[in-house]
Amino acid sequence: MRKPCCDKQDTNKGAWSKEEDQKLIDYIRKHGEGCWRSLPQAAGLLRCGKSCRLRWINYLRPDLKRGNFGEDEEDLIIKLHALLGNRWSLIAGRLPGRTDNEVKNYWNSHLRRKLINMGIDPNNHRLNQNLQRSRNPPIPASGTSSGLKIQAKQQPTKPRVDSEQTSDAGSCLEDEPCALPDLNLNLDLTMSIPSSSIAHVEGNPKDNESNFLRPQKIAPSSNLLLSQ
């Protein structure tokens, strides 16, 4: 039986107060990130370590951008989602100042709907079958994206068995040209894998995944080459 991450009887839940925020900020400024489990006690917070970590990463970190997403960011999210599926941390890793939670929320509240309005299935980035057969080509819901052009040299393997809702973008990219014929978003997404990682692919897909996709570990001259 797994132990809970903290003694929930003694921890606050729900929205963070300004005082709590300040305590967390002060503590991390002094001691840096890390050891989230012991942080609450050391910082004088009645919070679970996980909660502290989430609050810091998603809200308090000084390098967060916040505010509305730009068109370029939207397009980037869409193409990264087409390539990576619901792996929000990886997608957020490509968007400076954005968090996985923010990207996920934005996708679910804005971009999903936008793609649907465009006649694109947000799960696999294909044209909706019904609309595809209809006489009229899909009309973009807004002026932002007029389509997608995705070029995947190598599709990363997925470590998890995703739920049904999860994107099967992989299949979109694998079996046939992604069905967005009339849509030219002027996006060119190219992904390449270094030879060492390819060796992992053949040996252990999981290793490849962890080595290759973790954003923190991607060097500036990243394997994931994006151009717009």
Added chain:
DNA sequence: AACGAGTCCAACCGCCAGATA
């Protein structure tokens, strides 16, 4: 002004993987 429906987003939950004993 009051109310209900819809939307947004911060926060929580459960699971997984890597590190360590």
Added chain:
DNA sequence: GTATCTGGCGGTTGGACTCGT
């Protein structure tokens, strides 16, 4: 080899807010 701990991730929830009637 295995049990446990910890950090990290994606899915989901619920309260706050907005909008239409």
